[in-house]
Amino acid sequence: MAQTVRTGILLIGILLLAIACGDTSQLIAQDTQRVVVATDPTTQLPAGLTPEQIVALDTQIEQMRKDWEVPGLSVAIVQDDQVLLCKGYGVRELGKDSAADADTLYAIASNSKAFTAASLAILVDEGKVRWDDPVSKYLPWLRLSDPLATNDLRVRDLLCHRSGLGTFSGDLLWWGTPYSPREILERSVHLKPENPFRGGYGYSNLMYLAAGEVIQVASGMSWGDFVKQRILDPLKMERTRVSTHDLVGMSNVATPHKTLPDRSVPIPWMNWDSMVAAGGIISSASDMSAWLRLQLRGGTLVDGTRIFSPETTYEMWQPQTIIPLSKARSLRIPSNHFRAYGLGWSLADYQGVKLVGHSGGYDGMYSETLMVPERKLGIAVLTNSMTSIGNAICYTIVDRAVNGPDRDWSSENLKQFRKGREEFYGKIAVAIKPTAEGTQPSHSVEAYTGVFECPLYGKATVETNEDKLRIRFHPYSELTATLEHLHYDTFVIKWDKSFAWFEEGTAHFVADATGQFTRIELNVPNDDLWFHELKLSRVGPASKKTR
Numbered sequence: 094m095a096q097t098v099r100t101g102i103l104l105i106g107i108l109l110l111a112i113a114c115g116d117t118s119q120l121i122a123q124d125t126q127r128v129v130v131a132t133d134p135t136t137q138l139p140a141g142l143t144p145e146q147i148v149a150l151d152t153q154i155e156q157m158r159k160d161w162e163v164p165g166l167s168v169a170i171v172q173d174d175q176v177l178l179c180k181g182y183g184v185r186e187l188g189k190d191s192a193a194d195a196d197t198l199y200a201i202a203s204n205s206k207a208f209t210a211a212s213l214a215i216l217v218d219e220g221k222v223r224w225d226d227p228v229s230k231y232l233p234w235l236r237l238s239d240p241l242a243t244n245d246l247r248v249r250d251l252l253c254h255r256s257g258l259g260t261f262s263g264d265l266l267w268w269g270t271p272y273s274p275r276e277i278l279e280r281s282v283h284l285k286p287e288n289p290f291r292g293g294y295g296y297s298n299l300m301y302l303a304a305g306e307v308i309q310v311a312s313g314m315s316w317g318d319f320v321k322q323r324i325l326d327p328l329k330m331e332r333t334r335v336s337t338h339d340l341v342g343m344s345n346v347a348t349p350h351k352t353l354p355d356r357s358v359p360i361p362w363m364n365w366d367s368m369v370a371a372g373g374i375i376s377s378a379s380d381m382s383a384w385l386r387l388q389l390r391g392g393t394l395v396d397g398t399r400i401f402s403p404e405t406t407y408e409m410w411q412p413q414t415i416i417p418l419s420k421a422r423s424l425r426i427p428s429n430h431f432r433a434y435g436l437g438w439s440l441a442d443y444q445g446v447k448l449v450g451h452s453g454g455y456d457g458m459y460s461e462t463l464m465v466p467e468r469k470l471g472i473a474v475l476t477n478s479m480t481s482i483g484n485a486i487c488y489t490i491v492d493r494a495v496n497g498p499d500r501d502w503s504s505e506n507l508k509q510f511r512k513g514r515e516e517f518y519g520k521i522a523v524a525i526k527p528t529a530e531g532t533q534p535s536h537s538v539e540a541y542t543g544v545f546e547c548p549l550y551g552k553a554t555v556e557t558n559e560d561k562l563r564i565r566f567h568p569y570s571e572l573t574a575t576l577e578h579l580h581y582d583t584f585v586i587k588w589d590k591s592f593a594w595f596e597e598g599t600a601h602f603v604a605d606a607t608g609q610f611t612r613i614e615l616n617v618p619n620d621d622l623w624f625h626e627l628k629l630s631r632v633g634p635a636s637k638k639t640r
Contacts, residue, residue: 142170142470146493147177154486157503158182161510164350164357165193166476166483167378170490171385173469174395179378185477186348186359195379196332198346199475200365201460202453205374206301207388207409208320210252210437212308214392214405215323221311224249224408224436228303231310234275235303236282242290250291251304252436253413259287260296265550265622267298267368269569274302274367283549284626294416294434298371305370316370327400328387330380335373337364349457351593352479354514360593363456372453378473381462385471388449388464409436410449410466425505443488444497452483454621456593463487470494479593481510520618521596527580535582536610538562541602545613545629553613553627556635564600576600582610586617595619 147170154168165183169176181193216222228235228246237243242257250256263284266277281299288295305316312319317335325333332343340346340362350357365373376384387394392401412433422429426443433440441448450463461483464471472490474483485506492500534541541562546552551568555576562576562584576584583601598617602610611631617624 142172142177142490142494150490150493151178151180153489153503155182157482157486157489160503161478161480161482161507162357163476163478163480163482165197165347166474166478167193167195167197167199168475168486169195169378169382169385169471169473171382171389171471172494174386174390176382176386179382181378185346187350187357188359193347193477194345196345196377197475198332198334198340198343198375198377199460199477200349200362200372200453200455200458201374201376201381201462201475202372202455202458203298204451204453204460204462204473205369205372206252207437207451207462208324208374208384209301209304209308209316209370210409211324211392211401212316212319213248213252213304213436214401214409216308216311217405218399218402222248222307228307231307232278232303235278237286238282238284239286239290242286245290248304248307249413249436251300251307253434254294254296254300255288255291255414256295256297256300257286257288257290257292258284258295258297258299260294261621261623262287262295262297262626263299263549263623265624265626267302267365268622269363269572270367270551272367272568274306274370277367278303278306280549294414298368301371302368308370320374324400327394327398328380328383330376330383333374333376333380335369335375336366337362337375338366340375347458347475347477349455349593350478351457351591354511354518357478358591360457360591363593365455372455376475378475381473381475382471385462385464385473389466389469389471409438410440410447411435412440443491444495446495448491450487454479459483461487463491465491465494468494481506517618517620518596521598524599524616524618525579525585525597529580532580534578535604536608541576541582541610542635543610543631544633544635546632547627547629550627552632553629554635555613586615594621598624 158166163183164187165185167181168178170178179195181195181197183193185191185193185197213222217224225247228248228251239257246256263281266272266280278299308316308319320335334340348359349362351360387400391403391406393399412435414434416432416434418432428444430442438449439451446465446467448463449466453460457479459476459479461474472487474486476483485502488502492498538557538560542555542557544552544554553564553566555562555564564574564576566572571590573589575587577587579585579599583599586598586600595617598615601614603612603614605611613629615624615627
């Protein structure tokens with residue numbers, strides 16, 4: 094009997110090691126440096142996960158991927174400073190025989206914000222920056238439309254989404270444009286606040302660009318160089334990159350996919366260099382496991398070398414800005430009593446423990462990280478799709494770790510995701526539905542042409558091409574479309590290429606008392622890029638110089 098038990102323990106340990114490495118057929122060839130398991134597989138580890146649960150989770154994750162029709166994803170689970178699972182599922186690109194694995198590279202998008210916060214934490218530890226320093230000490234040129242925010246904005250404010258700007262406000266400034274972080278921030282003075290300064294939560298990528306600029310001034314190094322030298326290199330995150338340009342010549346790189354209602358479509362990588370401090374890092378599950386372990390160790394390496402201190406870790410994980418908790422969420426997750434944003438991290442409670450995590454959304458790639466510090470548990474999910482599968486995987490793992498309910502997060506989230514997609518496309522259908530049939534434009538096609546300018550964004554040209562109206566947004570050369578008449582002086586925007594975040598929309602031409610069209614009002618329904626912030630006013634006629 095005792096011999097049988099010992100044999101069973103040994104087999105479970107071997108199977109766990111094989112699954113964690115992502116290959117059950119070549120056990121001898123495994124890279125055991127990346128995966129460490131408990132010497133006694135029957136021992137309950139601090140996070141509550143057992144080897145048997147990891148084996149079950151491995152199977153469950155692959156089933157989730159199939160159910161969600163996600164082309165590929167990679168997952169890392171760390172616990173008690175050990176890597177329990179680090180593996181890829183599916184393929185790097187749909188239609189190609191290229192398996193995803195632990196080293197496959199994905200955009201982690203807004204999970205980069207924690208790296209920016211950690212970089213400032215390093216500078217705080219060194220006495221070069223204080224959390225409550227005025228931002229004007231480092232960026233005297235930065236102006237917001239709210240004078241109070243301009244005068245009293247602190248370094249801490251840049252990291253916790255309370256500048257007064259609305260969620261995603263101004264993101265069209267960096268998306269696809271050639272503007273530098275400073276140029277983007279200088280243009281942001283034209284953005285109207287949604288909340289009073291420090292009066293509410295508004296998720297702001299632009300303020301993280303400002304944080305990146307503070308890092309450059311205080312350290313004398315670019316954000317990318319600082320992160321690489323002070324965080325990535327010490328952690329040996331050797332495959333992690335801070336620009337899509339760095340992917341040239343690299344292998345094992347996932348392809349982004351746009352998630353449509355009935356299929357996924359591969360799309361090109363989008364360069365996010367101008368907003369790298371808010372979301373530009375590209376990494377792998379293997380590298381992210383090192384990052385999670387550093388976080389859970391309070392900022393120190395295995396050998397005791399300090400990257401940032403436990404004190405600044407504590408500060409980053411403390412609530413700074415309250416995130417409203419909807420009644421619907423309270424009903425769906427009764428054990429979640431609060432939500433807040435720290436410094437680079439989202440915070441919540443769940444099943445009696447504190448959750449520290451973040452999500453990330455990039456053109457064609459979503460990611461999720463989640464930690465339970467009390468249980469020394471960390472999870473990273475990187476995907477090449479635009480779905481919320483990462484959240485379902487994370488909560489499934491946490492439930493196992495904290496002895497939570499046996500809840501089917503995948504089915505629940507998938508149902509919610511599909512409903513959200515139906516609502517998304519429903520908004521588009523409403524926007525491009527004519528309010529009256531048989532109407533004609535009030536003017537000749539030439540009357541709609543001209544150069545229009547938005548102080549925030551830049552210029553857009555409306556011109557004719559073979560009797561068709563065309564619009565071209567100068568800051569992003571690929572943002573071009575044909576304008577097809579919808580009703581009266583409103584036209585449907587038919588984009589020349591497919592974009593990850595939005596589909597069709599409308600352009601409504603507004604005339605003055607003389608009948609000349611002086612403004613264009615844009616309505617492009619989506620959840621991320623606010624075209625309604627572009628106040629386009631006529632500044633001149635269309636001419637060869639603007640084409």
